[in-house]
Amino acid sequence: MVSFMGATASRRLELVGITKAYPGCIANDRVEMTVKPGEIHALVGENGAGKSTLMKIIYGVVKPDAGQLIWNDRETLIEGPAHARRLGMGMVFQHFSLFQTLTVTENIALYLPRQEYGSLRRLRDRILSVGEAYGLDINPDRHVHTLSVGEQQRVEIVRCLLQEIQLLILDEPTAVLTPGEVTHLVKVLKQLASEGCSILFISHKLEEVRTLCDRATILRGGRVTGSCTPAETTSEQISRMMLGDDLHIEKSMGVGAPGDDSLSLEGVSVSPGGAFAIALHSIDLTLRAGEITGIAGVAGNGQDELVDLINGELAPDAGKLLLDGRDMTAEGVLARRRAGLATVHADRLGRGSIGAMSLTENRLLTAYVTDSDAHGFLHWRPLTERTRELIQNYQVKASGPDDTAASLSGGNLQKFIIGREIAQAPKVLVCFYPTWGVDVGSANRIHVELARLRDEGTAILILTEDLDELYLLCDRVGAICGGQLSPLKPGHEVSMETLGQWMAGTFSAPQTQGVQNAH
Amino acid sequence: MRIEARPTPSPTMRYLSPLLALGLTLITGAAIFSALGKAPLASLHAFFIEPVSTVYGLSELFVKVTPLLLCATGLTLCFRAKVWNIGAEGQFVFGALIAGAVSLQLADHQGFWVLPVVIASGVLAGMAWAGIAALLLTRFRAHEILTTIMLNYIAIQLLLWSVHGPLKSPSGYNFPESELFSPQTLLPTLWGQYRVTIAIFIALLMLAVVWTVLNRTLLGYQTRVMGENRQAARFAGFNGNRLIWVLLLFSGGMAGMAGVSEVNGPVGQLTTNLALGYGYTAIIIVFMGRMHPLGVLLASLLLGLTYLGGENAQMTLGLPKSITGVFQGLLLFFLLACDFLISHRIVLTPMRGHRPSNTSTREVTSS
Numbered sequence: 001m002v003s004f005m006g007a008t009a010s011r012r013l014e015l016v017g018i019t020k021a022y023p024g025c026i027a028n029d030r031v032e033m034t035v036k037p038g039e040i041h042a043l044v045g046e047n048g049a050g051k052s053t054l055m056k057i058i059y060g061v062v063k064p065d066a067g068q069l070i071w072n073d074r075e076t077l078i079e080g081p082a083h084a085r086r087l088g089m090g091m092v093f094q095h096f097s098l099f100q101t102l103t104v105t106e107n108i109a110l111y112l113p114r115q116e117y118g119s120l121r122r123l124r125d126r127i128l129s130v131g132e133a134y135g136l137d138i139n140p141d142r143h144v145h146t147l148s149v150g151e152q153q154r155v156e157i158v159r160c161l162l163q164e165i166q167l168l169i170l171d172e173p174t175a176v177l178t179p180g181e182v183t184h185l186v187k188v189l190k191q192l193a194s195e196g197c198s199i200l201f202i203s204h205k206l207e208e209v210r211t212l213c214d215r216a217t218i219l220r221g222g223r224v225t226g227s228c229t230p231a232e233t234t235s236e237q238i239s240r241m242m243l244g245d246d247l248h249i250e251k252s253m254g255v256g257a258p259g260d261d262s263l264s265l266e267g268v269s270v271s272p273g274g275a276f277a278i279a280l281h282s283i284d285l286t287l288r289a290g291e292i293t294g295i296a297g298v299a300g301n302g303q304d305e306l307v308d309l310i311n312g313e314l315a316p317d318a319g320k321l322l323l324d325g326r327d328m329t330a331e332g333v334l335a336r337r338r339a340g341l342a343t344v345h346a347d348r349l350g351r352g353s354i355g356a357m358s359l360t361e362n363r364l365l366t367a368y369v370t371d372s373d374a375h376g377f378l379h380w381r382p383l384t385e386r387t388r389e390l391i392q393n394y395q396v397k398a399s400g401p402d403d404t405a406a407s408l409s410g411g412n413l414q415k416f417i418i419g420r421e422i423a424q425a426p427k428v429l430v431c432f433y434p435t436w437g438v439d440v441g442s443a444n445r446i447h448v449e450l451a452r453l454r455d456e457g458t459a460i461l462i463l464t465e466d467l468d469e470l471y472l473l474c475d476r477v478g479a480i481c482g483g484q485l486s487p488l489k490p491g492h493e494v495s496m497e498t499l500g501q502w503m504a505g506t507f508s509a510p511q512t513q514g515v516q517n518a519h
Numbered sequence: 520m521r522i523e524a525r526p527t528p529s530p531t532m533r534y535l536s537p538l539l540a541l542g543l544t545l546i547t548g549a550a551i552f553s554a555l556g557k558a559p560l561a562s563l564h565a566f567f568i569e570p571v572s573t574v575y576g577l578s579e580l581f582v583k584v585t586p587l588l589l590c591a592t593g594l595t596l597c598f599r600a601k602v603w604n605i606g607a608e609g610q611f612v613f614g615a616l617i618a619g620a621v622s623l624q625l626a627d628h629q630g631f632w633v634l635p636v637v638i639a640s641g642v643l644a645g646m647a648w649a650g651i652a653a654l655l656l657t658r659f660r661a662h663e664i665l666t667t668i669m670l671n672y673i674a675i676q677l678l679l680w681s682v683h684g685p686l687k688s689p690s691g692y693n694f695p696e697s698e699l700f701s702p703q704t705l706l707p708t709l710w711g712q713y714r715v716t717i718a719i720f721i722a723l724l725m726l727a728v729v730w731t732v733l734n735r736t737l738l739g740y741q742t743r744v745m746g747e748n749r750q751a752a753r754f755a756g757f758n759g760n761r762l763i764w765v766l767l768l769f770s771g772g773m774a775g776m777a778g779v780s781e782v783n784g785p786v787g788q789l790t791t792n793l794a795l796g797y798g799y800t801a802i803i804i805v806f807m808g809r810m811h812p813l814g815v816l817l818a819s820l821l822l823g824l825t826y827l828g829g830e831n832a833q834m835t836l837g838l839p840k841s842i843t844g845v846f847q848g849l850l851l852f853f854l855l856a857c858d859f860l861i862s863h864r865i866v867l868t869p870m871r872g873h874r875p876s877n878t879s880t881r882e883v884t885s886s
Contacts, residue, residue, distance in 0.1 A: 062526065080523065313753055333756025343754075351754040354747045364740060365755045372737040380735075406527075 011073060012037045012167055012198040013058065018067035020053055027053035028064070029222040035167070035215075040189060040199045042209040042230060045219035045242055046439045048397045048409050051202050052094070054219070055169055058200070059091045060084040072166075090160025094171040094202075094410055095349060096152045100145035104138055108159045116163075123162075130161050134188045146277055150181070150299025150465070157188075168192060169200045172410075172436075174208060181298065186212055204439045206235040218242055239440065249444050253451040256475040259289035261325070262459035263310070263341070263428045268319030270305055270483075278302040280309065280483045282319065287428060287459035292450065293488060294462045294474030296503055302483035303346075303463045307432045310461070311343040312336045324427060337369050340427030344418055344434060346463075348410065352417045355406030359398060360387040362405045363420050370424065386423075394419035395445065411438035418446055422453055429453065430461045435469060447473055467496065481505035525864050532861045537807050537818070539860075540853035547849055557836055565835050566828035566846070576827065578713035582785055583823035585715070586611065586777040588722040590801035591808070591815050592729050593773025597766045599733065599810050600745040604767055606652060606667025607774040608798025609674035610645040614775025615782040616678050617644030619789040620686060622704035622782075623697060633703050638779050645775015646768045648674060653767040657760040663767070675794050682789050697789035706784045718780035723816075725773060730812040742766065774798060795826070796844075803851045822847065 060078030117123040226241040308314035312333040387401035435443035478488040479502035486502035549559035618641030655661040706716035733739035808814030829843025
């Protein structure tokens, strides 16, 4: 699978003085970096530090204004992604580039030259065998729109592994994976590295960088502010290089003071919408005012359906949904928003925002409920002003309300979207992957804001795969598996081990623990 | 030379593309004229300049622009939401047919209420015709492109049946035509001997309304969001079906009004050849005008001119009237081709081999 063409090279990739300026900002400023063959190299930095631009330059998506790129000891001008691929590079983007209406096999076929995969049937077999070899379990016949975020990422990774690969670039690969999956991915990456493939790895999880990566390059404001051997460096030291000295990370989020029931699901069941969608089986869930409830789970276990159901896009077959004691089972999205429900969807650019529209217009996407006058007219000046405030209050890095959503980095867009929902003072807030792909500083800021909202009496539901986040924020935790919800218990009563069992679908955990103790 | 995708769509090219398409159309048009043995420049002059070189010619341009602009105004809103109503032609014809039938019924009635009733009947008929497509789309998910095109043919057949049968003039020597409408059912002309009617003001007024709706109202915002990203619209709780109904009924009503403007304007009776393709031409206008009200106004002037030019070319150059269709087709063809340049660009690359430093790989000395 792995080509050894470049095995003799002393440097797989070297960047010399790479500079790229966009109107109004310098994304990369004389960046220098060296990646050796078989090295796992981390690229660390805040949102907007220029990591994504640098990745895109390496992969030929963006042309640098100045600087050299040296590939296997030869100066190389990458003409585009297809050229980069021929040279032996593969890239997994943070926002996946998959066609929703095609199957996994068809998507991968589109990415490969015809002569390389032969027939769809042969390609399907290869996908299965690569998936098996690396433990990346995917069904090649499923349509991508039925896949969860985590599963789509697996498709992207398998797609890269099908080619002869010398450098695999991954933009925040572990952000959507469960602890088990992360362990698995680490194994895959280490295996690849041992075969001589270099890995360039963007991550915000410094602990992970420290255990996995051989080298790390740290970017801040487009410049390299340091490089280190992560195993010999503390997370604090890396953080400082990333963020400067003045960053304060809030470590404690306090606890909630549960009040009345705000949102209740009573025996809600949903039959699967698509051929491969997950059914929800008699879900009972109560969110209380002033409390954060967290649900862990492997991607694709019914989280999408649960969020759609609560948001009002998916009608249940059985059961009831009560919002502030009112039966709203039959009501749609708008009525629920009016009643004080707000949702932050995991699919930031697909549903939470519209890439081509301005931030003012994107704020309106959910704020429209309150922000048009009685006759349905919009007054742009106050709307723009409110957007400007939002940008300031949540420290969104944007030049102003007229920026398009697509021009923002993932973390900045997420700050914007969460800020937008919080600003509407919701009674119930559902956050689906609140900090996926968000850097340490921004994630901390989002956590602090969520804790503040909780203290103001909002009932918050968090669906996440980041267990640190779950334990940090949530008063009660549980897990979802195969469309079934585990019991919800106070965080301090649920061990990481128990939670892991719940995520795997074994819900009788307390008894199990008792039995284990008896032995 | 090679073609590569732009990192972001070019806004400049979005506005340049229609002009480029126009230029290419003129060049190709000149080539066609000279291939037909006509002097190319003189022919272009006869096609594009001569028809509007007199006041009467200009007034005739607005006679053509009136139905085109009315149809295009409705479609602008529809297309912004990516609701592809291709049925303005059928809605136009059905509006004209019903307004014509009502006009014939009211031939002997006097009163200020007669004309409003005629107009309302045409508008409602257009809305009803579009409403069929809306019902099929929202209830059965039948794609609007297919249903609206099929409804076009049905509307035209209904018109033909009507003027050959129940609405045929008893005093018309068995020609498939209705009786001429009474004056009180006709739209008033603006002045003198010219045929332009007050419908042009209705068109301009509605264009301003559409501009306001798109830019200043929640409905327009929701329309634009739906066009950009339906999943986001659904997530945000916009009522997609309601929007589809509103947009299709609006554009149907506008096309129906266009039918009234034609049949109760310059034509003055129901005939078999009412369907001159205004509804289809309006589609070109909306794309040419970048779905922007001002652009749509300019494009409707240009496309209106192709009708006049075709008629003039027929008279002075002895060319078939289908030359209008040729120019409209060229314009759309080149527009679609030039629109490719919004998302892609042509890059001039130096010839390979001349400058080795620019080839893709080169040995570097190890530092």
